[in-house]
Amino acid sequence: MTEFTPLLSFLGGTLIGLATVALMAVHGRIAGINGIVSGFLTTQFRQDWAWRAAFLGGMIVSPLVMLGLTGQLPEISVPSSPVLLLVGGFLTGIGTTYGSGCTSGHGVCGMSRLSARSIVATLTFMATAVVTVFLTRHVFGG
């Protein structure tokens, strides 16, 4: 069980939205994390690489900012085994690259622009994630 946290989750969502809007207003860029990582790993243009590195660097140090604000590091719990993490991570990298986006790129940036591609993509990955968890927890895992 995890605790139902509608207020904190909504607050976190608005911060994600603010950063997304700010990145577009100042840099003219979509805040799709998979796209930012992908470009970071493969771009050959130094100027294009710099903002990606800076944005990802800010994300990585954000737990320290939370430590400063709340006095403790965020806690996470990972139910999946290392093998599932490797397989799941690899499929995530393949799928988001072929599908041109992830939860932030399609789910937030694209859906808020009412992009048909992003709405289809988001409905698709949400559906297969629900089916996957149903199968691993209630059919093969139970």
Added chain:
Amino acid sequence: MRFLTAFAFGIVFGCGILISGMGNPAKVLNFFDIAGTWDPSLAFVMGGALLVTAIGYRLVFRMNQPVLAQAFTLPTKTDLDLKLVGGSAVFGIGWGLSGFCPGGLIPVIGLGREPLITAFAIAAGIVTARWMMAQTYRDTPAKA
């Protein structure tokens, strides 16, 4: 200047992920587990993010250009093809197995061994997919 603003926006995005619970795989997997220990919190993350972005983007696109760039860089594809649907379906399976999406993973990458393992696998998947796509479209004369 560009470096500093992007860094600051990354911090805000990361704190949003951490406060919302998107960086915690136990919470993410419970969101998907409708038939079991369902935790609907993450619907509120999406709600908050979409509300702010939908309004904010409308205001931003009234500007002639971004503050520190020449133009807005936006996706131009509109076709609902197999790559989009198949890729998204595969992503959902991966997300359901690990509990980490790329945006949820990066802010917690320094918090343990599991996020690091997943990050390595996602990076390998991205590089592999880009290599496969380059092979497929190598002989196409359009843009690389």
